[in-house]
Amino acid sequence: MRIGGLVTLLFVVWLIIGAVAAGQRHYYDNAPTNCAGAGTIAVTILAGPLNYTGANPKVTDCDVKLPQPSQ
Numbered sequence: 001m002r003i004g005g006l007v008t009l010l011f012v013v014w015l016i017i018g019a020v021a022a023g024q025r026h027y028y029d030n031a032p033t034n035c036a037g038a039g040t041i042a043v044t045i046l047a048g049p050l051n052y053t054g055a056n057p058k059v060t061d062c063d064v065k066l067p068q069p070s071q
Contacts, residue, residue, distance in 0.1 A: 014049065015045055015048060017051075018046060018049075019045050021045075021051035025044065035062030036059045036062050039059030039062060040059045
């Protein structure tokens with residue numbers, strides 16, 4: 001049980017570090033107006049401490065091309 005708690009704590013700290021990195025990049029200043037803005041915030045948070053090692057994740061296109069039903 002202690003290992004599970006430690007893993008949970010590390011995961012939460014990982015996400016907090018990612019949220020701080022997104023704040024330092026001023027992603028929270030303006031509300032995202034499209035899917036790409038919200039996606040960039042999400043992947044920055046998920047990248048966590050990797051943001052400080054040079055990772056700069058960005059989402060540029062959220063257009064989902066769904067298959068059309070056959071006629």
